[in-house]
Amino acid sequence: MPQIELTQLQYTYPQQSFRLAIHHQVLSDSLIALVGQNGAGKSTIFKLLTGLLTADSGSIKINHQELSDLTPKQRLKLIGITFQNPDDQLFNATAQKEVEWSLSQVMANKQQITLKAKAALAKVGLEQQAGENPYDLSLSERKRLTVATVLAVDPLVYLFDEPLMSLDWYSKQMMTKIFHQLAASGHQIITITHDMDWAAAEFESLSVMANGHFKFSGTPKAFFSNRSLIQEVGLLPPKIMTIAEKLGDSRPYLSVEDYYRQHSK
Ligand SMILES: Nc1ncnc2c1ncn2[C@@H]1O[C@H](COP(=O)(O)OP(=O)(O)OP(=O)(O)O)[C@@H](O)[C@H]1O
Numbered sequence: 001m002p003q004i005e006l007t008q009l010q011y012t013y014p015q016q017s018f019r020l021a022i023h024h025q026v027l028s029d030s031l032i033a034l035v036g037q038n039g040a041g042k043s044t045i046f047k048l049l050t051g052l053l054t055a056d057s058g059s060i061k062i063n064h065q066e067l068s069d070l071t072p073k074q075r076l077k078l079i080g081i082t083f084q085n086p087d088d089q090l091f092n093a094t095a096q097k098e099v100e101w102s103l104s105q106v107m108a109n110k111q112q113i114t115l116k117a118k119a120a121l122a123k124v125g126l127e128q129q130a131g132e133n134p135y136d137l138s139l140s141e142r143k144r145l146t147v148a149t150v151l152a153v154d155p156l157v158y159l160f161d162e163p164l165m166s167l168d169w170y171s172k173q174m175m176t177k178i179f180h181q182l183a184a185s186g187h188q189i190i191t192i193t194h195d196m197d198w199a200a201a202e203f204e205s206l207s208v209m210a211n212g213h214f215k216f217s218g219t220p221k222a223f224f225s226n227r228s229l230i231q232e233v234g235l236l237p238p239k240i241m242t243i244a245e246k247l248g249d250s251r252p253y254l255s256v257e258d259y260y261r262q263h264s265k
Contacts, residue, residue, distance in 0.1 A: 002063055002156045002188040003028040004049070009058035011048060020044050020212040022058070027207060027217075030183040032190045033199035036209035037234040042192045043084070045209070046159050050081050062157060076106050080150035081159040084192075086134075086142035095121060095137065095145050096130040102149040120152035121145075125174060139166045147175065158182060160191040164198060176202055200224060200238040201255035208233055224252040 004027040011020040020041045034042050047053040048060060051067065060067045062078055070078065083089050092098040099117035107113060121127050124144040126137075134142055143166060150158055160179075164172050179189050179202070190207075193199050199206060200220045208216040208223060210233045216223055224230065224237050227250075236242075240253045253259040 001028060001030055001186065004157065004188070004190075005059075005061040005064075006045075007059045007061075009048070009060065010056045011044060011053060012056060018044075018212060020048075022212075022214060025207075025214045025217065027188070027190065029205040030186075030188055031179060031202070031204040032188070032207055033203040033205075033220075034190055034192045034207050034209065035194070035196070035199055035235060036215075040209040040233075041212040042209055043161060044212075046081060046161060046190075046192065049079060049157075049159060051075060073106055076153060076155065078155055079157045079159065080153055080155035082143075082146040082150055082161065082163060084161040084165060086139070086146045089146055089149075090134040090142060093133060094131050095126055095134055095148075098134055098145060099148050099152045103152050106153055116152050117148075120148040123151055123178065124148045125171075140168050140171045143167055144171055144174070147178070151178070155187075157188045157190070160189065162192055162194070164193065164195055172198075196236055197238045197240075197255070201258075208235070210234070220254050221252055224254065 006022045006025045009020065009022040012018070018039065034045070036042055044053065048055055067075065090098055092101050096117055099120050100113050103113045103116055118127065118130065121130050124147050126141060126144055126148060129137060129141060134145055137145060143163065147163065163175050167175065179191070182189055203220060205218060206216065206220050206223045207214060215233050216229060224241060230237055238254060240256055240259050244251065244253055244259060253262070
């Protein structure tokens with residue numbers, strides 16, 4: 001399983017008061033939800049991991065390899081990202097070309113690129129839209145297209161920034177299934193999300209950020225059992241916990257299924 005190690009990592013945006021400061025943090029679970037209030041520093045971590053930003057100081061290692069020592073190609077094979085807004089990353093004339101462009105950054109064989117791009121589009125249910133301009137696709141389809149661009153390259157670590165935002169129910173189910181499949185096949189998936197219901201129900205672990213620091217890393221059960229920490233970092237528990245609490249039951253529940261399981265024993 002991939003392991004990311006952040007040590008004495010510091011970053012400050014020019015002329016901004018926000019400061020990211022991480023003493024030592026290891027991310028080693030396969031399915032991690034990165035959560036925290038707006039401005040906590042989640043996207044900044046992603047930008048540092050992908051090399052879009054360079055840390056002021058400190059180290060980022062994946063599987064004991066210093067990221068800054070890698071070539072851009074090595075880095076792309078190791079770590080892939082989709083942005084919150086698909087329009088920030090799509091620029092090719094067709095969906096097929098968009099995925100092929102990503103592949104061309106890491107491989108040269110044109111025939112293989114075409115085949116891999118087709119397969120990745122099929123994985124996200126866009127095989128029929130391969131010839132369409134990304135801007136003629138719905139927002140939900142454009143989000144899925146960005147996922148196809150990373151699936152095609154198949155890095156060891158996948159970073160998804162708000163992957164469910166603006167997705168319809170069908171696409172949400174599809175994404176969740178894809179994430180579980182990736183995790184089961186030895187990849188690491190780190191997902192920024194504000195959807196606590198989804199984070200609690202579907203993720204192996206939560207990494208919680210506040211004010212540029214990591215405040216918690218562990219299982220959703222452990223985090224949602226800690227009411228004072230939930231309040232301190234300004235997050236809401238899953239809705240099922242709020243309902244249970246209103247009924248006088250303050251135990252942590254991660255999903256409706258979890259509630260049902262515990263009450264049908
Ligand atoms: N390019 C930038 N220039 C200056 N300041 C920035 C820039 N990008 C982010 N910031 C600031 O850095 C802080 C952390 O931002 P970041 O985007 O990492 O937070 P986040 O946890 O991802 O928030 P959100 O959930 O809203 O996406 C915020 O105060 C933000 O305003």
